[in-house]
Amino acid sequence: MKFQQLCVLGSTGSIGESTLDVVLRHPETMAVYALSAYSRIEELAEQALVTKAKVVVVPTEQARTRFRQAWAGGGAGPEIRIGAQALVDTVLDAEVTTVMAAIVGAAGLPSALAAAQAGKRVLLANKEALVAAGGLFMRTVRENGAELLPIDSEHNAIFQCMPQTGRATAPTQPAAGVRRLLLTASGGPFRTTALDKLAGVTPDQACAHPNWSMGRKISVDSATMLNKGLEVIEAHWLFAMPVQRIQVVIHPQSMVHSMVEYEDGSILAQLGQPDMRTPIAYGLGFPERISSGVGLLELTTLGRLDFEEPNFERFPCLRLSFDALKTGQAACVALNAANEIAVDRFLKQQIRYTEIAPVIETCLERITGLPYTALDSLDDVLALDARTRDIANELCLLKT
Ligand SMILES: NC(=O)C1=CN([C@@H]2O[C@H](COP(=O)(O)OP(=O)(O)OC[C@H]3O[C@@H](n4cnc5c(N)ncnc54)[C@H](OP(=O)(O)O)[C@@H]3O)[C@@H](O)[C@H]2O)C=CC1
Ligand SMILES: CC(=O)[C@@H](O)[C@H](O)COP(=O)(O)O
Numbered sequence: 431m432k433f434q435q436l437c438v439l440g441s442t443g444s445i446g447e448s449t450l451d452v453v454l455r456h457p458e459t460m461a462v463y464a465l466s467a468y469s470r471i472e473e474l475a476e477q478a479l480v481t482k483a484k485v486v487v488v489p490t491e492q493a494r495t496r497f498r499q500a501w502a503g504g505g506a507g508p509e510i511r512i513g514a515q516a517l518v519d520t521v522l523d524a525e526v527t528t529v530m531a532a533i534v535g536a537a538g539l540p541s542a543l544a545a546a547q548a549g550k551r552v553l554l555a556n557k558e559a560l561v562a563a564g565g566l567f568m569r570t571v572r573e574n575g576a577e578l579l580p581i582d583s584e585h586n587a588i589f590q591c592m593p594q595t596g597r598a599t600a601p602t603q604p605a606a607g608v609r610r611l612l613l614t615a616s617g618g619p620f621r622t623t624a625l626d627k628l629a630g631v632t633p634d635q636a637c638a639h640p641n642w643s644m645g646r647k648i649s650v651d652s653a654t655m656l657n658k659g660l661e662v663i664e665a666h667w668l669f670a671m672p673v674q675r676i677q678v679v680i681h682p683q684s685m686v687h688s689m690v691e692y693e694d695g696s697i698l699a700q701l702g703q704p705d706m707r708t709p710i711a712y713g714l715g716f717p718e719r720i721s722s723g724v725g726l727l728e729l730t731t732l733g734r735l736d737f738e739e740p741n742f743e744r745f746p747c748l749r750l751s752f753d754a755l756k757t758g759q760a761a762c763v764a765l766n767a768a769n770e771i772a773v774d775r776f777l778k779q780q781i782r783y784t785e786i787a788p789v790i791e792t793c794l795e796r797i798t799g800l801p802y803t804a805l806d807s808l809d810d811v812l813a814l815d816a817r818t819r820d821i822a823n824e825l826c827l828l829k830t
């Protein structure tokens with residue numbers, strides 16, 4: 431395997447930490463070049479010490495001071511770069527072969543896109559980048575010969591079950607012989623909660639995912655199933671699959687990570703423990719298999735595997751996501767941006783859980799009612815994203 435030098439964007443998050451865990455198991459084939467954090471600066475200093483990172487990226491001058499105070503390694507320590515542009519610049523450094531895009535939200539789009547533009551190996555966890563700019567992102571991967579490996583567990587499972595070409599590609603049409611993609615969803619913590627109780631659920635209850643340990647934003651998205659909606663859009667772009675050929679199946683055990691249905695009636699599934707180190711190791715090792723630290727799935731103690739239809743009344747955000755994908759790119763940008771604001775306000779207890787979907791729906795109506803906006807460039811996407819955030823913030827303020 432060629433030696434890899436990693437830039438881990440969002441290293442202090444759940445995916446970032448799992449990535450470092452896997453990387454440190456393989457010192458002979460990979461090393462950390464750069465790390466980035468936003469608020470957890472002391473954790474970043476600790477990570478930089480352990481991984482011997484050459485560069486760290488922090489958001490502000492104050493964060494740089496905090497990093498210096500927290501640095502326990504003696505000497506000058508890693509080079510400290512500041513701000514969103516530094517994320518992009520660091521990805522472009524010649525030393526970097528591989529970028530783990532694990533910043534949460536559309537804030538991760540510019541750096542993930544820069545990695546694709548620079549033709550790097552891109553391990554994409556940041557699904558919001560594809561939701562907001564799927565066409566642009568996939569075109570950029572193709573035109574620059576980048577290698578795009580999906581890290582999101584469902585997409586990684588689908589990638590593993592696809593006809594194997596031996597290399598990661600950004601297809602322009604569905605793989606031959608594939609009929610449908612079957613995306614599994616846990617149903618989150620409120621799968622069986624009485625509908626009239628949902629208005630009173632707390633952020634901590636929404637973040638208590640039954641199977642996965644994740645950051646708070648994606649945990650709320652799993653509860654509303656907006657996460658699955660984002661993943662439908664992500665699958666559409668990654669695998670060039672029309673929306674009509676993507677099915678969501680609730681699978682409460684989260685052991686089958688997703689499936690590919692073929693024309694001959696076969697269904698191929700990927701199973702494993704709900705631990706993101708498996709897809710991360712797959713992406714890092716591709717096309718080889720490397721150890722991840724994840725234990726094996728003991729089939730005899732697994733018990734049963736259940737599958738059921740999602741209910742749009744319980745999960746209106748899933749319906750809104752399908753609608754957005756059918757409507758077009760502007761709707762997808764708006765869906766994602768409105769959701770980021772609504773979830774943030776819910777986590778701060780400024781709106782109720784049941785107000786997340788109405789905020790998104792109203793934003794979608796307002797944005798898709800505007801004259802057609804071309805979304806051919808990163809600036810176009812970011813402008814529409816910002817406009818939607820203003821609308822969503824106004825709507826949330828009306829509800830407080
Ligand atoms: N967690 C999981 O199991 C999975 C996650 N994903 C996706 O991966 C991405 C990361 O998720 P997760 O690790 O759970 O999230 P976390 O919230 O745990 O981590 C997010 C990371 O992004 C950084 N960050 C937050 N805001 C900004 C910003 N504005 N600019 C730069 N950096 C920022 C955080 O820094 P700091 O912590 O220092 O504030 C942190 O390092 C998301 O897109 C998610 O949807 C996909 C599949 C599974
Ligand atoms: C681990 C991962 O990939 C998450 O996106 C996970 O899928 C969330 O679980 P849900 O199926 O509940 O959305």
Ligand SMILES: [Mn+2]
Nearest residue numbers: 582583584661
């Ligand atoms: Mn997922």
